[in-house]
Amino acid sequence: MKVIKVDPEKCTQCHTCDLWCGTEIGSVAKELNDAIHENPQPVPRVYVEGNNFPLHCRHCEVAPCVDACPNGTMRRDPATGLVYVHEPTCIACWMCVMVCPFGIIAPSPSFHTAVKCDRCRNMEYPICVDVCPTKALALEEREEGATWYGYAPKRSY
Amino acid sequence: MDFVQRKTADRAVEHFLKEASEKEIPLVWDRYEGSLPQCGFCETGLNCRDCLQGPCISHPFRDQNKVGICGKDKEILGVHSFVRLVVQGAMGYLDQLTDFAQGIESGEGSPKRKKEAEKIINDIKSMLGDRASDIFGKFPKPLTDGWKSTGIYPKGMAGDLFKVSQKLDGGVGSVEDAILWAFKGALIGCAAQMLRERLKASVFGDSSATNVEVNLGVLPKEGPNILLYGHFSPLLKQRIAEATKGKRIRIMGVCTDAFLPPYTFAPVTNYGSQEIPLMTGAVDLIVAGDQCVNPSLAELAKIWKVEIVSTEVLNRGDVSTFAKEVVKRAEEAFAARREVSKDIPQVKESAVMGFSTKDIDANKVLNAIKGGKIKGVVILAGCNNVKFTQDHEIVSLAKELLKKDVFCASEGCASVSLAKYGLLDPSQRETSCGKGLSDLLSSLGKNFPAVVDLGSCENSGVTGFVISLATAGKKQLRELPIVASFPEANRTKAVVRAAWTVAMGIPIYFWPFLPVTGSPKTVEGLGDFCEKNFGARLHVVTQKMEYIEKADLLMKSLERR
Secondary structure, three states, rough: EEEEEOOOOOOOOOOOOHHHHHHHHOOOOOOOHHOOOOOOOOOOOOOEOOOEEOOOOOOOOOOOOHHOOOOOOOOOOOOOOOEEEEEOOOOOOOHHHHHOOOOOOOEEOOOOOOEEOOOOOOOOOOOOHHHOOOOOOOEEOOOOOOOOOOOOOOOOO | OOOOOOOEOHHHHHHHHHHHHHHHOHHHHHHHHHHHOOOOHHHHEEOOOOOOOEEEEEEOHHHHOOOOOOOOHHHHHHHHHHHHHHHHHHHHHHHHHHHHHHHHHHHOOOOOHHHHHHHHHHHHHHHOOOOHHHHHOOOOOHHHHHHHHHHHOOHHHHHHHHHHHHHOOOOOHHHHHHHHHHHHHHHHHHHHHHHHHHHHHHOOOOOOEEEEEEEEOOOOOOOEEEOOOOEEOOHHHHHHHHHOOOOOEEEEEEOOEEOOEEEEOOOOOOOOHOOHHHHHOOOOOOEEOEEEOHHHHHHHHHHHOOEEOOOOOOOOOHHHHOOOHHHHHHHHHHOOOOOOOOOOOOOEEEEEEEEOHHHHHHHHHHHHOOOOOOOEEEEEOOOOOOOOOOHHHHHHHHHHHHHOOOEEEEEEHHHHHHHHHOOOOHHHHHHHHHHHHHHHHHHHHHOOOOOOOOOOOOOOHHHHHHHHHHHHOOOOOOOOOOOEOOOOOOHHHHHHHHHHHHHHHHOOHHHHHHHEOOOOOHHHHHHHHHHHHHHOOOOEEEOOOOHHHHHHHHHHHHHHH
């Protein structure tokens, strides 16, 4: 399973990844000049915050959000292993927002649905990795049993 | 973030692209692709690095990052992006003017019409201070009255341009205010361009439409070749030309004023392909100014062992000595470069360039408009922009307009683009023009090509032409069917030219879109607000368009007026 690897040493916090994420994934228009004036405002799925670290979904091997979701809205794609929100069934209970250890799931400000990075599962290549000017983001195969970019807690129940 | 699918429409340039890729020599197109995706904040004008607390952005998708540290929001950032371009462009024209004027004043040139030159120099001096230039008297009175009532009538550089530049530092004015200040700065640039043209005429004498050959095929195989790149003092050009007298040295130009009576510097190519002449191996020495010259030339010149001399150096010294030195170095370079193989594509077109206002009978043009023979006048300007296929946009747009009986005038690098495809060749006129336009052009004169070139962008040919139309028609410019377009705009000088053209009441279509799109108020300000004040809009077009759609847009704009 391929996930996005972040190299904080290369990140300059230029916000290019979340700008293009908001345009390509969050907006209806998909064109930068139209997306920036769109209402409701598009929501990027990646967060560049704090110490040079763009936060993406880690698609955890044991995902607390999938476990916490009461009605199976938070799903894992069996083919790719990527975790995504099945928006039509979301009841906006925000359990996933609460349990995510990385804080990357957000309630949508305009719709009753949770918003999170699905690593552009319907695209060939994630847009953030594509646009990163310093190559701080890279698409890499997840190492077996890794905990650095694949958060893997033990089931406690 | 689009890759350029086809790099150029010019087959002489295309000839060298394969060689460049085989030898792994990066050209402008490779560098552009390497820089993709370009910064989205800069592209939309939502960034700022005017102080050291930044750099700041206004993030369109994040609520906690909507305003810069000092409080510039997206509207202010957008309009400042416009002001910054205008100021830099106006400075470009002022630099051309002062460089020339200082040369005359220090006795480096001998003006043909001494009294006139002295008068102009005095006018320039007062404009560099804080008094309005007399040149504004050339504009129709209603226009200048309009400028005075909106407050954009410029007093002088010290009084106004310095103020405009400090708009970028801060303050609490509105977006509309900032736009008007930018226009005030733009008009100083306009005055500088007009003064420079008049000074040139008084020093070198009037120039007239001249027959030249254009494109890489004009480079001769034998003898040392000097290429003049970019804009620098015409006095230096004159001295270099004089110093080559009696020698086999040829002088040609790229992105420079081609006419300096009695000398003509044939345009070898235009902005987008300015690196290509080096690849022919036929260039021995390049004299380069600062404006419109790609820094990449320095590296490329090393490969073909070409000497480059910068004109804008500290302590340049006496012009004549410098010119003699240039010629001497060209001869040495030629001797040292005998081994370098030459590959000159035999592609060239003849063209008639450099028409002046007095060559064009404004009444005939106006009568043709009134009689419905032609649909209006379109002014084509701008250089090349790597975001578009080189020359394709402007040439196909011009061809489309000519078919529809639109009188096309062009200036600067745009003219060289058009000349490369025969649109400035009088003998090919009939093939591209519609019936009505063809009749008008043949009534204007024998040597009129399909597109009328009004001279280099250093001269104010376009301004003079539109003023003559307004005076002859006894109408305001905003009432005449004139539209201007920059299909492949590039330099900041194009932005300032667009700004002052709008202030005169002529709408502008500008491609690519200006970096102001992040601010709806600025886009509206350049549209509706300018329409209200000056009767013309600066159109910021963000949609992708084919040239046919662009031509339709221009035609509709002509019909509305």
